[in-house]
Amino acid sequence: ENYDIGGHAHFMHKEICEQPEAVDRVLRGRIDDRFATVRLGGLNLDAREARAVRRVKILGCGSAYYAGQIGAQMIEELARIPADAEPASEFRHRNPVVDPDTLYVAVSQSGETYDTLAAVQELRRKGARVLGVVNVVGSAVARETDGGIYLHAGPEVCVVSTKCFTNTAVALALLALHLGRVRDLSVADGRRILAGLRRLPEQIGQVLEQEEGIAELAAGLARARSAMFVGRVRGYPVAREAAQKLKEVSYVHAEAYPASELKHGPLALIEPEVPTVAVVPDDELLDKNRATLEEIAARGGRILAVAHRVQETAEHTVVVPRNEPELDPVLLGVPLQLLAYHTALALGRDVDRPRNLAKSVTVE
Numbered sequence: 001e002n003y004d005i006g007g008h009a010h011f012m013h014k015e016i017c018e019q020p021e022a023v024d025r026v027l028r029g030r031i032d033d034r035f036a037t038v039r040l041g042g043l044n045l046d047a048r049e050a051r052a053v054r055r056v057k058i059l060g061c062g063s064a065y066y067a068g069q070i071g072a073q074m075i076e077e078l079a080r081i082p083a084d085a086e087p088a089s090e091f092r093h094r095n096p097v098v099d100p101d102t103l104y105v106a107v108s109q110s111g112e113t114y115d116t117l118a119a120v121q122e123l124r125r126k127g128a129r130v131l132g133v134v135n136v137v138g139s140a141v142a143r144e145t146d147g148g149i150y151l152h153a154g155p156e157v158c159v160v161s162t163k164c165f166t167n168t169a170v171a172l173a174l175l176a177l178h179l180g181r182v183r184d185l186s187v188a189d190g191r192r193i194l195a196g197l198r199r200l201p202e203q204i205g206q207v208l209e210q211e212e213g214i215a216e217l218a219a220g221l222a223r224a225r226s227a228m229f230v231g232r233v234r235g236y237p238v239a240r241e242a243a244q245k246l247k248e249v250s251y252v253h254a255e256a257y258p259a260s261e262l263k264h265g266p267l268a269l270i271e272p273e274v275p276t277v278a279v280v281p282d283d284e285l286l287d288k289n290r291a292t293l294e295e296i297a298a299r300g301g302r303i304l305a306v307a308h309r310v311q312e313t314a315e316h317t318v319v320v321p322r323n324e325p326e327l328d329p330v331l332l333g334v335p336l337q338l339l340a341y342h343t344a345l346a347l348g349r350d351v352d353r354p355r356n357l358a359k360s361v362t363v364e
């Protein structure tokens with residue numbers, strides 16, 4: 001198929017820039033202001049069934065897995081249901097305990113990833129309820145699940161995922177809100193999250209306006225031998241996805257760590273040639289994150305912070321608008337997509353078709 005690149009140098013750039021509209025589409029028709037919740041008709045899960053869920057397990061590969069990790073945190077925060085994400089490839093090979101009270105969620109942009117589909121099929125064989133969070137309508141994962149949420153992001157052509165990553169996180173926020181509102185999430189909190197969701201498209205636009213500055217920072221990253229990405233709790237999956245993106249498109253080695261684990265090993269790697277990208281939201285962990293930045297700086301590490309306000313210890317801060325704390329990961333990820341893109345450009349990489357990678361891995 002021939003897709004229109006719309007005046008952009010690469011599909012990756014086009015897809016990053018399309019995110020305000022893509023997020024608008026995943027929200028469209030789903031917000032229910034009257035009951036401070038969302039309507040997700042495709043879930044095929046009534047209130048009684050939704051209440052009976054005791055655990056949520058999210059499965060996906062690559063960026064879908066990292067988006068799933070963001071979603072699992074949102075589900076725990078908003079619905080207070082134990083939730084986690086696991087690579088579908090690992091899950092299917094370890095003879096998992098399949099539990100009838102667990103809601104399984106398969107996340108896949110293409111809906112054709114072999115490992116994710118195999119996990120879905122194994123779960124269905126064992127009688128589990130499986131939902132799909134999928135972009136491609138009518139794809140295998142969409143067909144073989146009990147229900148789900150479509151991303152409506154439009155076609156994603158670049159091998160690496162950007163707008164579908166963001167839309168997956170938003171779709172899982174919708175699921176979290178829905179599960180929360182049939183349980184203990186208050187009307188007031190439901191309204192707060194809905195207002196936050198509505199602000200996302202405009203705020204993503206504000207991040208995209210900072211592209212020029214981010215491109216300058218990328219020039220520095222392009223010279224790095226390796227880069228460390230750190231974040232705590234909400235910031236950690238954001239750091240993981242950002243490291244993945246940088247590796248995929250620029251081939252600069254990157255490693256993501258929970259900021260709290262740095263002192264248990266990777267601090268040994270910190271030196272001026274190994275910069276750290278730190279995800280630092282203004283949440284209850286801000287002081288702890290600041291202490292980590294001090295430790296890195298004290299060892300000669302250069303820091304680029306992605307934060308809600310300027311971090312004095314960092315050489316540079318990309319300031320991202322605040323949303324609601326539960327939704328902040330969605331916005332914190334956006335400048336890091338631009339950072340990976342511009343690092344790849346600075347190194348002359350083939351950003352839309354990185355070596356050794358495929359858009360969807362449909363074989364074992």
Ligand code: G6P
Pocket residue numbers: 061062063064107108109110111112113116159160161357358359360361
């Ligand atoms: C491949 C792509 C990744 C993608 C992953 C999952 O590895 O290179 O960018 O995140 O597959 O793809 P899916 O279509 O299942 O989301």
